[in-house]
Amino acid sequence: MSTAMNFGNKAFKPRAPDKGAFPLDHFGECKNFKDKYMNCLRENSYENSMCREQSKQYLECRMDRQLMTKEPLQKLGFKDLLDEDSRNTTETES
Amino acid sequence: MKSHRNPHTESQQEEWRKRNKTVLTYIAAAGVGMIGLSYAAVPLYRLYCQARLGGTAVAGHDAEKVESMTPVKDRILKITFNADVHAGLQWNFRPQQSEVYVSPGETALAFYKAKNPTDKPVIGISTYNVVPFEAGQYFNKIQCFCFEEQRLNPNEEVDMPVFFYIDPEFDEDPRMARVDTITLSYTFFEAKEGQKLPLPGYS
Numbered sequence: 001m002s003t004a005m006n007f008g009n010k011a012f013k014p015r016a017p018d019k020g021a022f023p024l025d026h027f028g029e030c031k032n033f034k035d036k037y038m039n040c041l042r043e044n045s046y047e048n049s050m051c052r053e054q055s056k057q058y059l060e061c062r063m064d065r066q067l068m069t070k071e072p073l074q075k076l077g078f079k080d081l082l083d084e085d086s087r088n089t090t091e092t093e094s
Numbered sequence: 095m096k097s098h099r100n101p102h103t104e105s106q107q108e109e110w111r112k113r114n115k116t117v118l119t120y121i122a123a124a125g126v127g128m129i130g131l132s133y134a135a136v137p138l139y140r141l142y143c144q145a146r147l148g149g150t151a152v153a154g155h156d157a158e159k160v161e162s163m164t165p166v167k168d169r170i171l172k173i174t175f176n177a178d179v180h181a182g183l184q185w186n187f188r189p190q191q192s193e194v195y196v197s198p199g200e201t202a203l204a205f206y207k208a209k210n211p212t213d214k215p216v217i218g219i220s221t222y223n224v225v226p227f228e229a230g231q232y233f234n235k236i237q238c239f240c241f242e243e244q245r246l247n248p249n250e251e252v253d254m255p256v257f258f259y260i261d262p263e264f265d266e267d268p269r270m271a272r273v274d275t276i277t278l279s280y281t282f283f284e285a286k287e288g289q290k291l292p293l294p295g296y297s
Contacts, residue, residue, distance in 0.1 A: 012223055012224065012227055012230055013230075014221055014222055014223070014240075014241075015234075015235070016240075016241055017235040017236060017237050017238045017240065017241075018160075018234065018235065018236050018237070019236055019237045020237065020242070021237070021238065021239055021240065021241065021242035021244075022237050022238065022239055022254070022255055022257075024239070024244055024245075024246075024252050024254070025252060025253060026247075026250065026252060028252075028253075030253075031253065034205060034253050034255075037203060037205075038190060038191065038205065041191060041194065045195070046191060046193055046194050046195055047194075047195045048194050048195060048196045048200060048202040048203075049165070049167075049195075049196070049197065049200060052200075055201075055202070055203035055257075058203060058255075059203070059257070068237070074161050075160060075161050076160065076201060076236065076257070077160050077161070077163070077200065077201030077259060078201070079161065
């Protein structure tokens, strides 16, 4: 797949990831969350929008176990899920 | 008494003085020239960089953008996944899903899996490619497993996540109007001690 050779100046330039590399989960600490996410994908024809709660949980797992820098979830694009959560809690509280 | 000034000496001294003046003038001019050059070097270098590398370095994608972007719900893109290993690396490396459907502006998670079936620890390092070429500029990885050495112990198997999004501006690019599939390919190489792959400004 190395079309890079044919393009001269216009070769594909890979970019480093914004937040760096994930440390490897050597002990499979978040494997369960990964499995939940993969199952969700399989059940929903691989539509990412249906499984965002599971991907959020996977990333939270990583953050809890020092496998990812802790960050507010809004910064990772989960603002809509958090808004939903807070709306649900205010509903149950009232 | 008349001074012992030799008329020849006097004209000779004058000549020397003239020559010294000329030499000094040249030296001063060269000095000014060098100072000028060092000032000009900065914009000249920038121009050179633009010509050679096709644009100034893009200052990464903002965390602000990720926080404020909204998914373009009426546009669905299929992201397919490829995995390769370079001949010298004995890992089993494969994607855990063949495709994922996302909207531009929506962060998404995907997994690869890598196993070291040998009885020695092996260190790998990966790079990636995006097809079609023009879509690559809209493909943003928030976090992944690339460009850093990853060590797998004997018989170890790990999940390798990629957390990414397609820039919502993708939807506004007329060249991308007919693009509905983007393929992400990762290739792993064996990292030998002290070997450095030509990777993009990432330590």
